[in-house]
Amino acid sequence: MTTHDRLRLERLSKHYGRHQVLHDVSLDIERGSFLTLLGPSGSGKTTLLKVLAGFERCSAGRLLLGDADITSLPAERRNFGLVFQGYALFPHMTVANNVAFPLKVRRWDRSRIEARVREMLELVQLGHLAHRKPAELSGGQQQRVALARALAFEPDLLLLDEPMSALDRKLRADLQIELRRIHRRLGTTFVYVTHDQDEAMTMSDQVAVLDHGRLMQVGPPETLYERPENRFVAEFLGRSNFLPARLLAAEGPGSRIEVAGRTCRHAGPVPEAGHGVSLLLRPEDIEVRPASPGDGWNCLSGRLQIRTYFGDRALYQVEVPGAGTVSAYAPARPEFRPAEGDEVHLVWRAEDGVLLPAEAERS
Structure with a gap:
């Protein structure tokens, strides 16, 4: 050998x-x-x-x-x-x-x-x-x-x-x-x-x-x-958000999905699932903004519940109607620094999410 x-x-x-x-x-x-x-x-x-x-x-x-x-x-x-x-x-x-x-x-x-x-x-x-x-x-x-x-x-x-x-x-x-x-x-x-x-x-x-x-x-x-x-x-390889989603239609190389009552774009693969899917979003792929950026971005609104400071960055816990608590990382010294209880907008690109079969949630 x-x-x-x-x-x-x-x-x-x-x-x-x-x-x-x-x-x-x-x-x-x-x-x-x-x-x-x-x-x-x-x-x-x-x-x-x-x-x-x-x-x-x-x-x-x-x-x-x-x-x-x-x-x-x-x-x-x-x-x-x-x-x-x-x-x-x-x-x-x-x-x-x-x-x-x-x-x-x-x-x-x-x-x-x-x-x-x-x-x-x-x-x-x-x-x-x-x-x-x-x-x-x-x-x-x-x-x-x-x-x-x-x-x-x-x-x-x-x-x-x-x-x-x-x-x-x-x-x-x-x-x-x-x-x-x-x-x-x-x-x-x-x-x-x-x-x-x-x-x-x-x-x-x-x-x-x-x-x-x-x-x-x-x-x-x-x-x-x-x-x-x-x-x-x-979940084992880092902090994750799992948002309940629904496939709406194919759209070019990607698809349109519904997340918390909002229509969003997804640019990645679509699982072979029966009906439901989950959208995986890593906290570092979500931006926290004071307002919706408009077309070309996915966006959900919610209220900031908790801000946790880590030195090099901060973790925001945002309560989003229809999606529960969503985690997002922000710079430690951001231009926009909301107070707990303020309304914020969570923004991500179509290519940053991962769709998983809803059945995976029970694995």
């Missing part, structure tokens, strides 16, 4: 007795990619990672690396690197010896081991700490040692199970950038598990969103955020 092989998951399922944790998960993980398995607690992402690692056997389906079927291959023969949340460093060993350990197990010769350890510690910028013990390192430094150890033996894939969840927010942000740098330099395939949406969006080439053991959508972060295929993905 080489790092040039694609990993293919074909209809993987996993049962624990009568409880099914994974449901027919099919996924292609291209060589050299950074794929994140994203989902809430109980979504099956860690179970799926254990199946990939060989720690758990799937109940049905196949796992292929290139042309090789590795479904029944034990973990120790898969040549996959692993990084866990708890680091799992040997406390009695130095940093250098921790990194060298998997190489000694594989019986590399001494000079090759020494050269590789130096290379890995340089990669994670810890060469100056080679003779320290894990207890003498910070959490972030320990995580870098664990990463160096997992990469030292040139694995076909690197599997990472929420490795940053125990770190503070600032350190997580720094390590996200560092991990992305290391991935780009090495070109090793990374499969990363997290429940943190920001982490997934920041680092990944591809994100696979899971819910209750089902693959809901997979694609680049931008596609998942801007064109989610269902309500679960839309």
